Amino acid sequence: MGEHQQRLTNYLAAYIDELVGNGVDEVVISPGSRSTPLALLFTHHPGVKTYINVDERSAAFFGLGIAKAKKKPVAILCTSGTAAANYYPAVIEARYAKVPLIVLTADRPHELREVGAPQAINQLDLYGKHVKWSVDMALPESSPGILQYAKASAARGVSLSISAPAGPVHFNFPIREPLIPALDEVTFLNSRREKRVLGGIRGLSPEMHDDLLGVLKEKQNGLIICGPGLAESAIDPIMEFAESHGFPIVADPLSQVRSGDHSKRNVMETYDAFLKIDEFKEAFQPDLIIRFGAMPVSKPLTLYLKGLTGVPYWVVSSGEEWQDPIAKATEFIYCDERLFCRDMKTDDEIRESGWLHQWITVNEMTRNILRTGDQPWNEGKAVKQLIEQLPDGASIFASNSMPIRDMDTFFFNNDRKISVHANRGANGIDGVVSTALGMSTGNTPMYLLIGDLAFFHDLNGLLAAKRYQLDITIVVMNNNGGGIFSFLPQASEGSYFEELFGTPMDLDFASAAAFYGAEYSLVKQESEFPSALQSTEGNRGIKIIEVLTNREENVAIHRNLWNFVSQEIAGKLKGNSL
Structure with a gap:
């Protein structure tokens, strides 16, 4: 083993071993050249589970989902250049959703920065204030002091990522060529951490x-x-x-x-x-x-x-x-x-208190109306049916825009163990599929409720599900566009609304399902939905149920339901009959 290879191997192995010793035992890796030594050492470590995801944006959200599901820090690793920039949306979500992510980006060594070298961008403080800590790591060395520095940095990063409020930290690793570590000579310490950070819970004076x-x-x-x-x-x-x-x-x-x-x-x-x-x-x-x-x-x-x-x-x-x-x-x-x-x-x-009793009375009246109201088939009714058919112990991930709002309306109190999740840190629709798939590694059975735009936005996330045979049922509410915009004031701007906000795509997702080897069913009317849900039970893998709805009708039905609730409750209040 040459001197450079020895320094590279010992330094990065010490860092990785300390990460693992502090609880980071899952890493999502996107292929790349400059990140080669880290990728090989992670894969070689007996205490690490690795996932490969070729799209860095999807990979980062997939790691975010694992961290959310398992309530522990997860590492994501990519090469230099724009690969690291593709992590940005998930890093932002992790920051505002308080999810611990260990973001690892490989970089050119200092002499190749800002000199026109290929695949080199300024990666220092790349994520700005969206990470709790960012460090440009030292170049690999194997002196005792530098190895201790590597271990201390790893322990510090994990501690910061999980301390309240939890969030992402960023390690940028400048690495010189050659990039191949000596795997046959590396010695891991069986994940025995050398540095611990202990913290207690916080009380009041x-x-x-x-x-x-x-x-x-x-x-x-x-x-x-x-x-x-x-x-x-x-x-x-x-x-x-x-x-x-x-x-x-x-x-x-x-x-x-x-x-x-x-x-x-x-x-x-x-x-x-x-x-x-x-x-x-x-x-x-x-x-x-x-x-x-x-x-x-x-x-x-x-x-x-x-x-x-x-x-x-x-x-x-x-x-x-x-x-x-x-x-x-x-x-x-x-x-x-x-x-x-x-x-x-x-x-x-x-x-x-009478105060509490009145709240309970209004809540029960509203629940009865929402639960038993005889509305025509629409997205809200489909969501209500989905919730009713969820098996005990299920987890459901709701996309932003209308799905999470329909969950808010129709997810009634119950004694089942049903957990509800979403990316509500920054409330974006990017990476929803990948996050839900990441969560499926720790939460089963897993359901995803998503609109057609958000599903299209992250279709490539399904590659991870196919590669790792993940189990998820995806319900796509296809109203041919951005349904939530139809509830907003710009919906009255008829001349430009469809072009700028409605954005109809005229897609059906049968071909996408076939491309990723998913089980697929199409629901066009109310009577077909329960059987479509039942047909997925007991089947492992990707199951996609595409539910066709109408945006304009959906808005009208939702508003009629809200108006009916308002009339009933307001009438009781005016009559002092609560």
Whole structure:
């Protein structure tokens, strides 16, 4: 082994071994030349599972999905140049969705930077403020000090990626040729980490505790918001806290609060429908807001909160995050959610408030209308049928735009173990297929609910599913364009709407399904959908169900349903019959 090869091998092996020792045991690799030594050493490591994904954008979202599903940091590796730039959308999503990603980019050595060398771009701080930490690693050496530097950098990066709020970190590796490590001479340390970073959960000081508890005891009409990103371990404490104070909970579907075996007595899941009602918003004015998790999907909830004045609004978070998109928060309480709920429970009897009872009554009325309303076939009804047929233990990934909003409307409280996921960090439609496929490596059975534009946008993500025989059922709502734009004001601009916003593609996805070896069925009417779903049960691999819908009819049916809910609830409020 030559001197250069020895330095290259020892340095990168030390780095990788420390990554693995700190819990990074899955890596998504995109082929490339400059990243060769890292790719070979990762594949050679006995403690690492590798995935190969030729498209860097898809690869990054695939890694993001694995990290979301398994709640651990995952590495993604690519070569130099624009390959690294294709990671950017997933890095942004990881930053705002608080997902730990270890982003590894190979680079030219310093003498080949900014001199016109091929496949070389400025990769220093490539992802800007969208990563928690970025480091241009030293050139490979094998002196004891440099090996310790490599290990310390790996441990530091993993620690930063998982510390609250979690997020991506970026390692840029300049590497000189030749690029082949000595695999037959490398010695891994059986993933024995040399450096550990330990962190405890965060609590409140006695003074802060007493101050906040004093406020709580004075409030009778509190409202709790549960948004995306809640830890599963926080759900039961939040339920107990809400019941002890008699506060209703409005729970986003991504909070995982609407499903499971925990108590849901205080959980209001249909608020997106009844918060559209002016009479309700005027009559139901909270005197305290407490939010756990990120801001929910619901626009009616956002408008409701914006309309409140002088109401204390607490945002409880285990990390130092400034999540206040409507500029209404009055206190940011950086404390583990479980500790907060435990310490803020009172010794008094459970409060049975009229405030809570009225919320429960409105929620039950709305649920009955949404569940039993006799609407014509449309996307909302299809989503409702899909949810009803999901097997216990299933995970469903909802694309942005209309799918996640229909999930918000029609995912009712239930005792099944159904988890709901989405990319709500930056709310984009890029990489949705790849993220869901990444999640399928740790969550089964896996379902993806997606529109035709988002599906087309990431069709190449299906290659990973074919290559690794992943199991997923994909329901494509094909309304021939951007359905959500039909709900927005620009829909009235008839002369340019279809060209700029509707963007019909006139595609059917049977050919795409055949290209990737997927099972395929086409649904044109309501009676065909249940059997199409049933036909996928027990079949492994990619299953695609294309559901044809009409954009204009879908908008009209949704609005008619919301109007009916509004009329029923408003009538009860005016008659004081709640």
